[in-house]
Amino acid sequence: MELRKINTADALAQWEFTTALPADENGFTNPYHGVSYEEYSRTVLPALISYEHPVNMPDWFVPESVYYLWDGDCLVGEFRIRHHLTEALREGAGHIGYSIRKDKRGQGYGTAGLKLTVDIAKTIVPETEIYLRVNRDNTASQKVTLKNGAYISGEDETHLFMRIPK
Numbered sequence: 001m002e003l004r005k006i007n008t009a010d011a012l013a014q015w016e017f018t019t020a021l022p023a024d025e026n027g028f029t030n031p032y033h034g035v036s037y038e039e040y041s042r043t044v045l046p047a048l049i050s051y052e053h054p055v056n057m058p059d060w061f062v063p064e065s066v067y068y069l070w071d072g073d074c075l076v077g078e079f080r081i082r083h084h085l086t087e088a089l090r091e092g093a094g095h096i097g098y099s100i101r102k103d104k105r106g107q108g109y110g111t112a113g114l115k116l117t118v119d120i121a122k123t124i125v126p127e128t129e130i131y132l133r134v135n136r137d138n139t140a141s142q143k144v145t146l147k148n149g150a151y152i153s154g155e156d157e158t159h160l161f162m163r164i165p166k
Ligand SMILES: CC(C)(COP(=O)(O)OP(=O)(O)OC[C@H]1O[C@@H](n2cnc3c(N)ncnc32)[C@H](O)[C@@H]1OP(=O)(O)O)[C@@H](O)C(=O)NCCC(=O)NCCS
Pocket: 025, 026, 027, 028, 097, 098, 099, 100, 101, 104, 105, 106, 107, 108, 109, 110, 111, 112, 133, 134, 135, 138, 139, 140, 141, 143, 144
């Protein structure tokens, strides 16, 4: 199993994953649900690649790296790392977001992928802890974070705020 950064060589597999991913599932948002391969190749993929070194983006936009989890030749999930916190991210989505393909869930990919992602995030983020936010009713995601050393640092009506010490 490996994490591979988003790239043009894997465009087809990345598009298949992206276009099938729901627009919003438990707070993991995907504005590209249903996008055509033509549109993905022409505009979406270059934009997503550029987010690591943003150009002409608004002030609030934090550099973001997109990774895919591969098991052999099968793309099984997506993991995003936002490079540092802003006030909005601190109170909101935090550093890392992820999603595993529906037909691949419950097989340990979420847990294994987050481990690999946290290892990378530890080398990028300046904060002393990795922040994540999980819906209260998202038991699977809570387990994935707890199994990666997270603790619950706070909560609101609908979310648990989790942190993984570096
Ligand atoms: C959350 C998600 C990433 C988990 O990925 P996964 O690959 O299924 O996770 P794992 O297989 O590593 O399972 C982790 C734990 O959750 C449990 N689990 C998996 N699916 C579950 C479900 N639907 N309900 C309850 N527990 C579940 C597993 O049994 C495992 O628990 P265990 O260690 O006690 O056996 C995946 O369900 C997903 O992509 N969900 C939609 C997007 C999302 O919620 N993203 C997170 C936003 S914070």
